[in-house]
Amino acid sequence: MIETNEALAVRGGPKAVTAAAPANWLHGTSEIGEEEIRAVTAVLRSQVLFRHAGDPANSPVAHFEALFAQMTGARHVLAVNSGTSALIAGLIALEVGHGDEVLVPAYTYIATAAAVLAVGALPVLVEVDASLSIDPGDMERKVTDRTAAVIPVHMRGVPCDMHRVMAVARRHRIAVLEDCAQANGGTYGGRHLGTLGDAGIFSFQHYKIAACGEGGALITDDRRVFERAAVYHDSAYAFWMEEQAQKTNTPEAVEQWKRTCFLGENFRQSELHGAVALEQLRKRDRLLARTRAIKARLWPACEAIPSAAMETLNDREGDCGISLVFFMPDADSAVRICDWLKAEGVRCGTVFSKAFPDRHIFYHWDYVMNKRSAFRNGAPWSLERQPPRVRYSRDMCPATVGLLERAVMLPITQKMTDPYVDQVCGAIEKVARGWRD
Secondary structure (H helix, E strand, O other): OOOOOOOOHHHOOOOOOOOOOOOOOOOOHHHOOHHHHHHHHHHHHHOOOOHHHOOHHHOHHHHHHHHHHHHHOOOEEEEEOOHHHHHHHHHHHOOOOOOOEEEEEOEOOHHHHHHHHHOOOEEEEEOEOOOOOEOHHHHHHHOOOOEEEEOOEOHHHOOOOHHHHHHHHHHHOOEEEEEOOOOOOOEEOOEEOOOOOOEEEEEOEOOOOOOOEOOEEEEEOOHHHHHHHHHHHEOOHHHHHHHHHHHOOOHHHHHHHHHHOOOOOEOOOOHHHHHHHHHHHHHHHHHHHHHHHHHHHHHHHHHOOOOOEEOOOOOOOOOOOOEEEEEOOOHHHHHHHHHHHHHOOOOOEEOOOOOOOOOOEHHHOHHHHOOOOOOOOOOOHHHOOOOOOOOOOOOOOHHHHHHHHHEEEEEOOOOOOHHHHHHHHHHHHHHHHHOOO
16 A cells, blocks of 8 residues: 555545435436426326226326337336236246246346246346446356256346347257346447347336336337236236227227236236326436436546556447446455445445345345245245256355445436536546555
């Protein structure tokens, strides 16, 4: 460690960041304004809270689906009540079922694995790479004759290496359900995330880029996948569609929905949530333009930190820019440089700790690791084809743990002002000058 003439805050020097930090670091909720208030008020005044209770032409949920189709380029959009519901409906739509194996990255919110369990399938954990998204090499190693699907998760708005993911999936003839819960508005190779696989899902939950409290969506270009997802998301959906077809005197459509009908759930989105989601979508691209610009300014400052390695961006232009990650040589140096940066006023943190139960990391998925079931018969674990092969342990994905232990993450919000960003860059550069191995 070599001292410089510039006193670091961690050693008693002046704090570098003195500008006001954002009051709200969330993306969608910090954009809530009069538009959302007017939209919700209009729904309440209409006294129509259910999309099939009124004129479809006036349905906020229907308008949300239409706008999302336009923004993503997807042929079909289905609004649901959560990202988890979208995952479950998507897996059913892709005919994933009891005893199947589904490849899931070891770094994703536990809901991804929970959705697999909900349809009676078994999550098989796959390592992540330096993009902190699914490692296509390990993905291929985990494919078996029981693998039915893979769920690549675009974590923190960073696109997966979809070229390699799709190549592996097509080679082994497995379905691809993109989890874009944290990547609404991201792209890969000029295409919107969620449109590269067989289907894609999105979350509009409180913490997401566009938020309506609780909400989700599934997109696909495959009409059959859409129909199966639609029927499963609403146990009466086929009947609603039959009624509409009868009103428009289209007997072929009536028969179509009769043939498609099967057991479903209630994952419908309410008009109140649809109204908020619609207004949030209209603000999304402006929001992401700002986060991307801020990340571009922070990147060179972080890149200058001695011994730091920047995250892999599989598509720099398609990255949502809602966080920035770099890796230190070991866990201790990651903790130490976080302490230095925090002392200067930089909002940051390490990603993994055995002590803090972050449910985005497989290590802390207790009910998966211990194969706990809600049912007396032990399903879905008891539904596994014989001989049983899916096993879990907290040391099963060492590459993922190794990366996460060394990772330092800086959150980015569109509410960061230019003076604040300037001072954060200066603080990082100050720490970089004072840091030596």
